Amino acid sequence: xxxxxxxxxxxxxxxxxxVLAEKELEYNKIFVDLRTGEHRQNADFLKLNPYGKVxxxxxxxVVVYDSTIINEYLExxxxxxxLMPEDSGGRARVRTLEDYCDNSFLxxxxxxxxxxxxxxxxQDAERLQRYRNELxxxxxxxxxxxxxxxxxxxxxxSLADIAFIPALLILxxxxxxxxPGLRGVTAWINRLKxxxxxxxxxxxxxxxxxxxxxxxxxxxRATTQHDERPAPGPCDAAVTDDEDALRRSIIDSYRxxxxxxxxxxxxxxxxxRGGAQSFADVQRRTRAGTGDCKAERCGPVIRDMLAKKx
Ligand SMILES: N[C@@H](CCC(=O)N[C@@H](CS)C(=O)NCC(=O)O)C(=O)O
Numbered sequence: 001x002x003x004x005x006x007x008x009x010x011x012x013x014x015x016x017x018x019v020l021a022e023k024e025l026e027y028n029k030i031f032v033d034l035r036t037g038e039h040r041q042n043a044d045f046l047k048l049n050p051y052g053k054v055x056x057x058x059x060x061x062v063v064v065y066d067s068t069i070i071n072e073y074l075e076x077x078x079x080x081x082x083l084m085p086e087d088s089g090g091r092a093r094v095r096t097l098e099d100y101c102d103n104s105f106l107x108x109x110x111x112x113x114x115x116x117x118x119x120x121x122x123q124d125a126e127r128l129q130r131y132r133n134e135l136x137x138x139x140x141x142x143x144x145x146x147x148x149x150x151x152x153x154x155x156x157x158s159l160a161d162i163a164f165i166p167a168l169l170i171l172x173x174x175x176x177x178x179x180p181g182l183r184g185v186t187a188w189i190n191r192l193k194x195x196x197x198x199x200x201x202x203x204x205x206x207x208x209x210x211x212x213x214x215x216x217x218x219x220x221r222a223t224t225q226h227d228e229r230p231a232p233g234p235c236d237a238a239v240t241d242d243e244d245a246l247r248r249s250i251i252d253s254y255r256x257x258x259x260x261x262x263x264x265x266x267x268x269x270x271x272x273r274g275g276a277q278s279f280a281d282v283q284r285r286t287r288a289g290t291g292d293c294k295a296e297r298c299g300p301v302i303r304d305m306l307a308k309k310x
Contacts, residue, residue, distance in 0.1 A: 002027035003267070005048065005056040007034045011106055011166030012067035013055040014201055018162045019071045021197035023078045027057075030266050044256055044264070068098055071159050083162065085154050093153045097145065097160035100138075101167070108134040109167040112174045135167075135176045139185050146184040150191060157195075161188075165198055258298040260291020268302055272309050279303055 004020070006013045006029045020027055032039050032054050039045050040052045049056045049065035056065045059077065064070045075084050084091050111131040115123050142152070142164070149155040152164075168189050171178065178186055192198055255265045263286050271285040279295075282288055282302055289295030289302065 003030055003058040004028070005030045005032050005045070005054050005058075007032055007054045010034070010054050011109075012053075012102075014166040015067045015162055016055045016057065016070050016074075018165055018197045018201060019074050019083060019159070021200050022081060022083060022162075022195075023074060025074070025078060028267065028270055030264070068102065068159075068163075071162070075159065083157070083159050085156060085158060090154050090158075094158050094160040097152055098163040101160075101163040105135065105138045105164065106167050108138065109170060109174060112176070113170070116174065132174070132176050135171070135174070136179065139178060139182055142188075143182045143185045146188055148184060151188070161192060165192055165201070168192065169198075169202065257301050258286075258288035258291065260289075260293050260297075261287050263288040263298070265305075268305060272305060277306075279306065282306070 002020075002025060004013070004016060004027050006017070008031075032045065034054070039054075042052075045056075046052055048058070048063050051065065053065070055067055055070060056063065057070045057073070058064075059073075062073070064073045071083075075082075084094060108131045112128060112135070115128045115131075145152050151157045152160040178189065180186060193202075256262055257265045257268055267286050268282055268288055271282050274285070276282045276285055279289070279299065279302055283290055283295075289298050295302075
């Protein structure tokens with residue numbers, strides 16, 4: 001089964017999750033807790049993505065990182081339903097819009113979110129307004145792109161629409177109202193929200209603030225060609241109720257157990273949770289222990305995991 005290295009609030013990971021849902025592809029989510037910073041030192045994770053960022057997709061032997069590239073990979077490998085137009089002109093328009101979203105629209109949303117995450121007295125009102133205006137200008141531009149059509153390119157739902165979904169969903173939280181005069185954009189956003197793939201995304205929700213007060217939201221981080229960059233850090237540093245336990249379990253879950261076939265502990269745990277009862281069952285489901293060392297290394301670890309299963 002495919003695996004997605006993921007962080008719930010990461011807009012880039014959300015883009016990929018929408019595509020996986022649209023194509024009805026099953027996958028295991030591996031939560032990388034960006035708040036800890038551990039992912040930047042974790043050799044196993046850096047082998048998957050030398051930039052140390054989510055999302056990363058693993059499909060059998062294929063490892064792909066960068067949301068736009070992952071979505072193109074999924075489109076080529078699993079072409080139904082099509083999320084790219086058939087003509088090269090249309091495909092170029094999709095890519096242009098994705099580029100605009102990733103490098104301008106999304107970073108503007110990130111800058112607003114970064115300001116709002118500060119205590120009110122420390123917020124830079126001018127900067128906040130500048131990027132809210134930037135988003136408003138972006139929406140106007142999208143109204144022109146839509147030109148009365150249902151979706152951005154050729155009237156067909158595509159990777160271009162998907163790129164904008166994560167930012168569009170948080171506009172109210174950023175204090176950006178969509179001008180009701182932008183009829184096309186207003187209808188487009190409502191149309192997008194009706195899609196089951198987007199409802200799933202909303203349903204997955206954010207990692208909630210802990211009742212103990214937790215850290216405030218940090219910058220929504222994005223690769224950007226802007227003059228300014230969001231403060232370094234994960235896209236959102238909200239916390240769960242049991243932050244430490246979550247952190248430990250996540251870091252542990254991407255420890256490689258089967259060295260020959262590079263099978264991670266999280267994958268074996270999933271197999272055991274999914275009903276694997278014996279070592280042979282685990283092997284069948286994950287291929288762990290089928291490499292050169294003939295389970296000499298991973299065998300005892302997997303047997304121990306089986307013995308300890310709840
Ligand atoms: N261009 C990348 C950007 C991915 C990205 O910036 N991911 C952020 C989370 S939203 C990340 O993993 N940051 C971790 C870090 O920088 O340490 C993509 O489209 O996938």
